[in-house]
Amino acid sequence: MSLVITTYVPEGIVMASDSRQSMTIESKTPDGKSLSKINTINSDNVYKTYLLSRKDKNDKPIFEIGVQSFGQDLLGGISTASHIKRFSEEKLTDEDNVTTIPKKLVEFFRELFPTADTGFHVAGYKKEEKISVPYIYYCHISQNIIGNRKNVKSDGKLAYGATWSGQADIITGLINPIIAIDDKGNQKVIKPAPPIIWDAVSLQDAIDFSIFAIRTTIDAIRFQARPKNVGGPIDVLVITPDGSKWIQKKELRGE
Template sequence: MSFIVTLYVPEGIVMAADSRLTMNFQKKLPDGTSLFQSFIASDTNQKLYLINERFGLSLCGEAAINNIPLAGFINTFEERISSNTDVTEIPEALIKYFKEIGNNPRITFHLSGYRVEEGISIPYVYIGHVSESKFLRVNYRNDQIYYGCSWGGDSDIFARLILPARVKKNRGEWKELPYYEIPYNFFTLQDAIDFAIYAIRTTIQTIRFQTRPKTVGGPIDVLVLKPGEQPYWIQKKNYHGENALKEISTRL
């Protein structure tokens, strides 16, 4: 699994994702029962992409199709995107593409970009589910632009932090905990960047101490999209060789 986060605030859009790839399988025991096993396959998996230098795409769910990682398929999909492709065309095209190459894969995606309407750059943020052939624009409500945060993947830790919650008391009654809304509409772009990193970093650090599969981890990639500008990376893992590893070890 994974954890992806997208924030849409007045200054722009921030997308972030972790880099861990885990492999899960069931092992048959001699007594006929099954044992679930999970192990970390990589901490350099790509889940956040810049498509055609214009759109942001993040993925969670199944990390491979036909035993081939998704990164290669995304490169092929990008070749289908031209300079004239509109952001509104991509969600449906992406679902169709994944269904062509896979057996109805369980993949969730976030797709973000801008579209010029009457001379103004309008933000579009979509969440899509390939297996259900569904997608929804999440930053538009009641005929106006909506600011907020969307997430996908292993999100239970983060959800408990920012959504309403309650605890069970000794006598069995439930007590509502204090709840404070987050004013995304007042976020600066830097606030959104900090919040996206906080969401994923907190999930990584919490999972570390829990007795559960370590499905979120590795470097955090962060991509920013702003109206009228080319998207750019705030932080992105890079390829490196032996010398780079030696320099890292020396600094540590």
């Protein structure tokens, strides 16, 4: 499991993720009988936020697109990060942009792992006439969800907010209203949530919120009797019309 969040405000896009890779191990007795499944932590150093970029011959960026992965991480015994790198090298061209990558990404993974319970956020800007327009997409491999755009209203106007995926119950419970369903299937708000005025949120506040969402989840599950599926360092990538920047990113190190 994972927790990834994409926060989109007027100044830019923030993508943050944890670093934990957990797995479920099923062992057997010498005579072949199955034992209880064990959920264990395999690593706290896995990348789940990636920057896909291309530059022209003058070293000017052609596109800078953020991608996040969540859900099942080991596909064919190899991390999603390795597959993303291969995807970038084999499938992307100078003609691609944030609107073409989601379809290519899902098709690439569905060809290799059609039943994988793995999803993605894809985010970036596309120049339309003289305006840099933000695009935020939600995609999923096994559900064959391609290009579900999250940052537009029903009337086509831009919407600002945050999209999170993975182990999302804690941040959802803090931010969203509590809704109950009656016997007839009707929804009723039991506890309203104070609104966040996303249109007025600054880029720095979007960074702080994204880190808060993941840090709060990590801290909460530490005390709860549940699998510790979110943890490790928090990586944060920012994308604006002017370019991209890693606010924090784990690096290789020695002792």
